[in-house]
Amino acid sequence: MTSITFSSIFPPESEDFLIHGGYMSTFNPDMLKIARDLRGMSQTELVQNMKNITQAALSKIEKGDLKPSEETKQQLAKALNFPERFFTQLDHFKVSPISLHAYRKKATTTAKVLSQINAEMTIKAANLETLNIFSQLDEKLPLPSYQIHINVSNASEAAQNLRKKWGLGLNPIENLTEIIEQSGVYIFYCDFAEDHIDGVSLQTQNCPPCIFLNKNQPNDRIRFTLAHELGHLVLHKFAPSIDMEDEANEFAAEFLVPTEAIKGQLRTTNLKIYATNKLAWKVSMAALIVKAKHIGDISDRQSATLWRQMSMYGYRKVEPYPLERECPNRFAQLIFEFCQKNKEQILNDLPLMFNLYPEDFCQLYKADMEALEKITMVS
Numbered sequence: 001m002t003s004i005t006f007s008s009i010f011p012p013e014s015e016d017f018l019i020h021g022g023y024m025s026t027f028n029p030d031m032l033k034i035a036r037d038l039r040g041m042s043q044t045e046l047v048q049n050m051k052n053i054t055q056a057a058l059s060k061i062e063k064g065d066l067k068p069s070e071e072t073k074q075q076l077a078k079a080l081n082f083p084e085r086f087f088t089q090l091d092h093f094k095v096s097p098i099s100l101h102a103y104r105k106k107a108t109t110t111a112k113v114l115s116q117i118n119a120e121m122t123i124k125a126a127n128l129e130t131l132n133i134f135s136q137l138d139e140k141l142p143l144p145s146y147q148i149h150i151n152v153s154n155a156s157e158a159a160q161n162l163r164k165k166w167g168l169g170l171n172p173i174e175n176l177t178e179i180i181e182q183s184g185v186y187i188f189y190c191d192f193a194e195d196h197i198d199g200v201s202l203q204t205q206n207c208p209p210c211i212f213l214n215k216n217q218p219n220d221r222i223r224f225t226l227a228h229e230l231g232h233l234v235l236h237k238f239a240p241s242i243d244m245e246d247e248a249n250e251f252a253a254e255f256l257v258p259t260e261a262i263k264g265q266l267r268t269t270n271l272k273i274y275a276t277n278k279l280a281w282k283v284s285m286a287a288l289i290v291k292a293k294h295i296g297d298i299s300d301r302q303s304a305t306l307w308r309q310m311s312m313y314g315y316r317k318v319e320p321y322p323l324e325r326e327c328p329n330r331f332a333q334l335i336f337e338f339c340q341k342n343k344e345q346i347l348n349d350l351p352l353m354f355n356l357y358p359e360d361f362c363q364l365y366k367a368d369m370e371a372l373e374k375i376t377m378v379s
Contacts, residue, residue, distance in 0.1 A: 124210070143183040218318070267298065278323075
């Protein structure tokens, strides 16, 4: 690949913003914690890989109470395996506090895992904010906000209204990822440890809305999680509630499978019917059983019978008829537009622009680079 200078792509002021901004002498302590969290290291573990620094001193540096020496900066960068410029980003790049919409987590999720996940999302959101300064994509669909008891009575009504606004009717949604991306939402796959967390949605002041999905989940579960996080974005942008998880689940169930469309079709304990509808609606058999009970198609006893069958066949762990994975491409499209439709010109420089080493860039953006490759091939 041929690498070119930023000046051939950006005006002089943006070259200064991107390159020189990454090497300013001002140390950003927030980025130190993000780097440490991404590596999954405690302060004690980090100082063990350094010389002449105590855990107490490191704590003061992270809080911004102590300015690190040049030698300490170099040691931090080496121990954490980040370029020094990662820790010295301008205010434009300083990560805003992320307002997370309810981690969908199990009780066993540790603070260390949550911090590591938050660090990955923070880096991706900050880099999206950077690209979004120089290149924006149009939104083909609106992303409205609904507030329960104000402009909708419940989450199901919000889902029905959004379906109408997006012109989806009562039909199954063929590609949920594509539809949501058309509303301006950026979707990323992340390597969340095991199955502790399904997904997270976030919105910051200067960054478009984002949804982060656990790539380790089965695809039917990912689709439900995606709809769940969409529910958070439209329901809880201004007014998070104590019932927000239940509301997001209700939204997802109605958005993926409208009651008006499915009512009367699930009045059975025959799992084959649920398998058929799984393929039609692209949701899990488990979700359909919950839906059937919720809308009154089956009784409590019938629901229990279905769950016993699911357990007997091992379907509660791994369902039959796996769905094809949907691939986000909005971030890849943003990179493509940013590269002025010439991937070869700048791809080598993206790690530099994002203040990452190439190996971290490839790991964090593997799915996006694969999507970019497909976009380039058809362009």
